[in-house]
Amino acid sequence: MRIHRTFEASITNPGQVSDDLDQLGRAASKLWNVGRYYAHEQWDDTGEIPDDGELKSDLKGHERYTDLHSQSSQRVLEELAEAFNGWFRKRRSGESRARPPGYRKRGDSHPRSTVSFKAAGFKHDAQFTRVRLSKGRNLKEHRSDFVLCEYGLRPDVDLSEWDIQQVRAVHKYGEWRLQFVCRTTIDPEPPGEETAGIDLGISNVAALSFGGESILFPGNALKEDEYYFGRKKAKCDDSRSHERLRLDRKRTERRTHFLHTLSKHIVVECVERDVGTIVIGDLGDIRDDENGDSRNWGTHGNLDLHGWAFDRFTSILDYKAEAEGIDVTVESERDTSKTCSACGTKDGDQRVERGLYVCEECDTVANADVNGAENIRRKVTPSPSQDRSNGWLAQPSVHLFDCSEGRFAPREQVVDCKP
Ligand SMILES: [Zn+2]
Numbered sequence: 001m002r003i004h005r006t007f008e009a010s011i012t013n014p015g016q017v018s019d020d021l022d023q024l025g026r027a028a029s030k031l032w033n034v035g036r037y038y039a040h041e042q043w044d045d046t047g048e049i050p051d052d053g054e055l056k057s058d059l060k061g062h063e064r065y066t067d068l069h070s071q072s073s074q075r076v077l078e079e080l081a082e083a084f085n086g087w088f089r090k091r092r093s094g095e096s097r098a099r100p101p102g103y104r105k106r107g108d109s110h111p112r113s114t115v116s117f118k119a120a121g122f123k124h125d126a127q128f129t130r131v132r133l134s135k136g137r138n139l140k141e142h143r144s145d146f147v148l149c150e151y152g153l154r155p156d157v158d159l160s161e162w163d164i165q166q167v168r169a170v171h172k173y174g175e176w177r178l179q180f181v182c183r184t185t186i187d188p189e190p191p192g193e194e195t196a197g198i199d200l201g202i203s204n205v206a207a208l209s210f211g212g213e214s215i216l217f218p219g220n221a222l223k224e225d226e227y228y229f230g231r232k233k234a235k236c237d238d239s240r241s242h243e244r245l246r247l248d249r250k251r252t253e254r255r256t257h258f259l260h261t262l263s264k265h266i267v268v269e270c271v272e273r274d275v276g277t278i279v280i281g282d283l284g285d286i287r288d289d290e291n292g293d294s295r296n297w298g299t300h301g302n303l304d305l306h307g308w309a310f311d312r313f314t315s316i317l318d319y320k321a322e323a324e325g326i327d328v329t330v331e332s333e334r335d336t337s338k339t340c341s342a343c344g345t346k347d348g349d350q351r352v353e354r355g356l357y358v359c360e361e362c363d364t365v366a367n368a369d370v371n372g373a374e375n376i377r378r379k380v381t382p383s384p385s386q387d388r389s390n391g392w393l394a395q396p397s398v399h400l401f402d403c404s405e406g407r408f409a410p411r412e413q414v415v416d417c418k419p
Contacts, residue, residue, distance in 0.1 A: 002185050007159070008170075009151035009178045020147040021169050021176045023139060025112030027067035028076050029104035032113060034064045035080045036103055052081035068115065068136040075116040112171035122167045126160040129153070131167055131178065151178050190325035192274025197377025198266070198317075199281050199336070199369050200310055203355070207369035207396065208266060209377050210273050214370040214396035217262060217408065221401035225254055257406060263317040265399065265408040271324050278321055279380045280314055281333035281372070331379040333372070340364060341374035342390045356394070366393035 011017060035055050042050050050058065055077040059065055065073045083101035090098035104111050115133075123132040123146075133147040149169075153159065162182035170177050199207040205219040229251045236244040270278060318328045339346045340359035347360065357371040358364075366374075370393055399408040 002183060005162070005182050005184075007153060007157050007180045007182065009153045009180065011149050011176050011178060012152050013148075013150040014175065017147050017149050018176060020135070021115070021149075021171075022112060024068060024072075024115045024133075024135065024147070024169065025171055025176075026110040027064065027136070027139065028072070028113035028115050029110035031059075031062075031064045031067065031073055031076045032080055033103050033105065033110075034062055035059060035077050036101065039080070039084065049084050050081075052078045055081060063138070066137045067139055069117065069121040069134040070136070071118040071121045072115050072134075073136065075118070076113070112176075114171070115169045117167045117169075119165070122164075124159065124164055124167075129159075133167065133169065149178060188323070188325040190276035190327070191271045192276050194273055194275045195277045195279060195377055195381040196270050196273070196275045197279045197281075197373040197375070197379075199333075199372035199376055200313070201369055201372075204369045206262065206266065207367070207373040208269065209370055209373035210275070211374065211377055211381070213273075213392055214367070214373065215269060216367065216369060216396040216398045217265075218398065218400060221258055221403055222255070224403075225251060258401065259313050259316050260320075261401070261407055263313065263320050266317065267320045267324055267326065270321070270326055275326060277380055278317070278326055278328045279331050279376050280317070280328060281336060281376045282330045329380065331376055333376065336372045336375035337368065339371075339375050341366065341371045341378065341393065364390050364393065366390070367396050370394075370396050 038055070038059060039049050042048065056074050059077065060070070060073075067073075068076070080101060087098055087100045104113060117133050121134045125131065128150070129152070130148055130150045133149060135146060159180060159182070162180075162184045164180050164182050166181040168179040168181065170179055194210065197209045197211075199209075201207065201219075203219060204216045205222065206217040208215040208217070229247055232247050233244055236247070238244070266278075314328070314330070321328050335346055337357075340357070340361065342364040343359060343362040345359060345361040355368050357366045357368040359366075374393065401407075402409045
């Protein structure tokens, strides 16, 4: 989420920069007057006041234009055009006494107008809290090329955390001050304080536990793609043929789409349930977990089965969740498949049959992947109640990837996944 702030700073080396800033501020007033006069002439000739685009293009060859950095001069003429527009608005709304913008002149001298410096016109040095302001070509000759202002800000403001869009030199209270017009992106508020656990696997690519409710995401689409593209590629004779490369690219596109769709779907489900934290199992531990094969990992360490790019999925999920204010943390998966999420009994010999986890101690029957996801969730949020019904552990809802629509559908359905 993008936010804007303007911070005002005092100048801590006024003795070194005030004369230069005076010169720039007066030059801005002179340019304003040039534009004001030109607008008046145009009004007399054509009956129309030029807009800011015309002012800029018609006056950029003027001598006063090159007193300031070109972006600073542009800003002066934009302000003049805005002042005319404000006057038109007042006239239209019936303010008969509204006056057009005037000239900036006091007797023979000029007031110090605000000078704006856009991206190309300033260079900020956060470390030494100073900013270099560019002059126009005309004023460079008899002095230095730029004005180096040292500044002091409120101690709670750190400009290095902000993207500075513009610096303004403003003369007020009898002294020059600097305004930093800033922008930044902030973290959105998390949807709530609930925690969700995710267990990644092969047969189910993800099991999602909210503690009291669970969702399974079967890997049907990935498996079918793998089979389909494997067969197609086998039919290509030349290993570098055009067709083979096309198939590889196509498969990669489909995998990428699957990973984005899955992570987006999970984030949406989490937002609906006020989740502020997603805990995901660290797959690095699987390699060391001798009994961690209960979820059909195949060969230990072979984590790229079915093109299932776990690390990539985690990073995609992370940035999609971050955009919703949800934190993603990675926790060790150690023992999560061997522990009963209902009573906490850890037993290497518990029965896992047809994807079910059966606890010898408390007789809980759970979907093995949901049991893992719930154990991962508990690493961050220990469950407060032991007496809650555990029926949900065995009855996850199943969200299948619908290849024809390219999204996850929240109920079982038969889909033809041929690409
Ligand atoms: Zn148990």
